[in-house]
Amino acid sequence: xxxxxxxxxxxxxxxxxxxxxxxxxxxxxxxxxxxxxxxxxxxxxxxxxxxxxxxxxxxxxxxxxxxxxxxxxxxxxxxxxxxxxxxxxxxxxxxxxxxxxxxxxxxxxxxxxxxxxxxxxxxxxxxxxxxxxxxxxxxxxxxxxxxxxxxxxxxxxxxxxxxxxxxxxxxxxxxxxxxxxxxxxxxxxxxxxxxxxxxxxxxxxxxxxxxxxxxxxxxxxxxxxxxxxxxxxxxxxxxxxxxxxxxxxxxxxxxxxxxxxxxxxxxxxxxxxxxxxxxxxxxxxxxxxxxxxxxxxxxxxxxxxxxxxxxx
Ligand code: COA
Ligand code: ZN
Numbered sequence: 561x562x563x564x565x566x567x568x569x570x571x572x573x574x575x576x577x578x579x580x581x582x583x584x585x586x587x588x589x590x591x592x593x594x595x596x597x598x599x600x601x602x603x604x605x606x607x608x609x610x611x612x613x614x615x616x617x618x619x620x621x622x623x624x625x626x627x628x629x630x631x632x633x634x635x636x637x638x639x640x641x642x643x644x645x646x647x648x649x650x651x652x653x654x655x656x657x658x659x660x661x662x663x664x665x666x667x668x669x670x671x672x673x674x675x676x677x678x679x680x681x682x683x684x685x686x687x688x689x690x691x692x693x694x695x696x697x698x699x700x701x702x703x704x705x706x707x708x709x710x711x712x713x714x715x716x717x718x719x720x721x722x723x724x725x726x727x728x729x730x731x732x733x734x735x736x737x738x739x740x741x742x743x744x745x746x747x748x749x750x751x752x753x754x755x756x757x758x759x760x761x762x763x764x765x766x767x768x769x770x771x772x773x774x775x776x777x778x779x780x781x782x783x784x785x786x787x788x789x790x791x792x793x794x795x796x797x798x799x800x801x802x803x804x805x806x807x808x809x810x811x812x813x814x815x816x817x818x819x820x821x822x823x824x825x826x827x828x829x830x831x832x833x834x835x836x837x838x839x840x841x842x843x844x845x846x847x848x849x850x851x852x853x854x855x856x857x858x859x860x861x862x863x864x865x866x867x868x869x870x871x872x
Contacts, residue, residue: 565824567788568814569734569764570596571605572839573624574639576796576807578608578617580843586620588842590627592835596793597631599831601811605658605790606636609645625652635696641672646686656696658734659686663717664707671702676721684728691729698732699725700766704750706741708802715753722758733761734790737777739802740770744780751784764788767809769795769848770802774809775817782823789814794836794847810849812836816856829856 573593577584593606606628612619621638628636635655640646649657661679662668668676683699690697701721706712722733735750747765754763765781765788767774778789791814797807815827833852840847854860 563782563785563787563823565787565826566782566818567603567764568601568811568825568827569603569605569788569790570601570793570811571766571790571808572596572792572794572796572811574605574608574618575790576792576794578615579796579798579800579807580617582843583617584839584842586623586627588838589620589624592793592838593624593636594629595831595835595838596811597629597634597636599828599835600634600826601832602633602826603635603637603656606638606654608639608641609648609652610639610641622648622652625649625654637696637698639700640686642674642682643685643689646689650689650693650695654695656698657686657690658698658700659683660700660702661721662702662707662738663704663713663721664710666709667703667707670709680721680724680728683725683730687729696732697730698734699730700734700736701725702736702738704735705737705746706739708739708799712741715750718750719753719757722754722761726758726760731761732764734764734766736766736790737768738766739799739805740768740773742767742777743773744776747777747780748784751781751786755785762788764790766790768797768799768806769809770799770804770806775813778809778814778817791815793832794839794852795849796839796847807848810836810847810852812849812851816851820857 607621607624637656638649638654640657767777791811792808793811795807795810799805
């Protein structure tokens, strides 16, 4: 494994918050996002500009995006489903947008009411808009490993869509296992194929931890040369149509694993834990993050040194 630095993209304030039934007050959203910015996370998906009727939790997207603190070197992105969403994101001050397209026809219709070809046309228009406004533009290829309605998604389809997006000018593509069905062998195969057949983009990976394979999938991605991974503060998230679907890999667990392996993330774990603890207190349930529950190895060893002697 040759990579010595990994970039973390925080998606909890979008992918995580959107699943919560209780409205998270705007003040708390802003406080959490600012803590994650202070922690040094280079890219934070702060919200989404979607239908407030469909996703009421994101109804304060404009206010969140305009109130959060800007830190040098930290970009706040927003998920957008269409041109109107991109316009709203740009007006609210997003530094980049991430356009979502689902790789199964039926799920794309369910998610945004459009066929894949119509979403691709939206991608083309949004990419042009962002160039005119000099902000970043990425595409999220959702359900790239499998779809609850259509089963496994072929690697050929992922490569085909990736190449169409590259042709429109997209340089950053997020390959998303939105429902937690990827495994390390699948990750290796897909990344190798993309590197060979759709090489002109920078790829990041997005894993939900539904079957406990999230961090194993990260390692497979790193072994194939991927250097950027999405994760969610406190492991928040899920999937509205998949029973038992769980959140993204927790940011705390990702940062903890990488740093303990000697791979730098530039992220201050203690501040991410503070943010996750604030959310845990508000939501009044334990969040799905191992490090949040157990502390770090260093905390354990330091605690043990101060505590009673270990049993013989
Ligand atoms: N943000 C806010 N409002 C939007 C919007 C956006 N991005 N896009 C469209 N609208 C508004 C329209 O202006 C219109 O308003 P009106 O009734 O006051 O005239 C209304 O929504 C319906 O417009 P239409 O184009 O028919 O949209 P729709 O109802 O088919 O919804 C999406 C399309 C894309 C907005 C909706 O499907 C959506 O938000 N999907 C995202 C779901 C999501 O977040 N999934 C999880 C993350 S992947
Ligand atoms: Zn997701």
